[in-house]
Amino acid sequence: DAKTTQPTSMDCAEGRAANLPCNHSTISGNEYVYWYRQIHSQGPQYIIHGLKNNETNEMASLIITEDRKSSTLILPHATLRDTAVYYCIARRVGSARQLTFGSGTQLTVLP
Amino acid sequence: DADVTQTPRNRITKTGKRIMLECSQTKGHDRMYWYRQDPGLGLRLIYYSFDVKDINKGEISDGYSVSRQAQAKFSLSLESAIPNQTALYFCATSGVGNNEQFFGPGTRLTVL
Numbered sequence: 001d002a003k004t005t006q007p008t009s010m011d012c013a014e015g016r017a018a019n020l021p022c023n024h025s026t027i028s029g030n031e032y033v034y035w036y037r038q039i040h041s042q043g044p045q046y047i048i049h050g051l052k053n054n055e056t057n058e059m060a061s062l063i064i065t066e067d068r069k070s071s072t073l074i075l076p077h078a079t080l081r082d083t084a085v086y087y088c089i090a091r092r093v094g095s096a097r098q099l100t101f102g103s104g105t106q107l108t109v110l111p
Numbered sequence: 112d113a114d115v116t117q118t119p120r121n122r123i124t125k126t127g128k129r130i131m132l133e134c135s136q137t138k139g140h141d142r143m144y145w146y147r148q149d150p151g152l153g154l155r156l157i158y159y160s161f162d163v164k165d166i167n168k169g170e171i172s173d174g175y176s177v178s179r180q181a182q183a184k185f186s187l188s189l190e191s192a193i194p195n196q197t198a199l200y201f202c203a204t205s206g207v208g209n210n211e212q213f214f215g216p217g218t219r220l221t222v223l
Contacts, residue, residue, distance in 0.1 A: 034211075043214030
């Protein structure tokens with residue numbers, strides 16, 4: 001799996017969009033970008049994934065640059081319950097042995 | 112109801128005791144995993160199973176064993192618990208061919 005780099009921490013005001021960046025400059029053509037989050041001491045939660053097109057679901061949007069070297073997870077209207085550690089992972093489809101979460105970004109949503 | 116359940120949610124035990132952590136899922140997934148998480152660290156894979164007849168060691172399997180009793184059930188055992196096995200343990204499941212893993216709520220294990 002390609003290495004990913006994320007900022008250690010970010011703050012966001014409640015109700016505003018939270019934009020979480022991720023660099024994956026060595027990503028290969030068959031690796032998807034996955035986002036998970038972990039709210040304190042709970043099990044990690046899948047958020048969204050994409051290959052090269054922008055994706056949106058009920059939780060978030062994923063914007064992947066044209067060269068695929070970076071991406072941004074967008075939580076459109078952050079709430080206090082979105083405070084969590086967010087992990088960006090690059091993985092090949094079918095490589096389902098182990099998820100390597102790395103250190104992630106601690107997002108704190110402020111009231 | 113939760114798709115992935117773990118029991119117990121919390122357990123305190125003594126060094127040398129045998130402990131079993133249980134995981135059940137209603138997602139119909141073939142693949143199941145056991146991870147542990149230590150404070151400030153990421154998840155590390157202990158064992159995984161791609162179907163009922165398939166068991167594989169993960170990154171840190173020493174001191175642990177597993178049993179896949181059915182498609183829906185995957186148990187983790189600590190044969191003789193030691194203090195450095197104190198951690199948060201997560202079970203997860205996934206379907207074939209995708210990387211969306213669904214995690215249980217975790218079991219907090221303390222070995223005294």
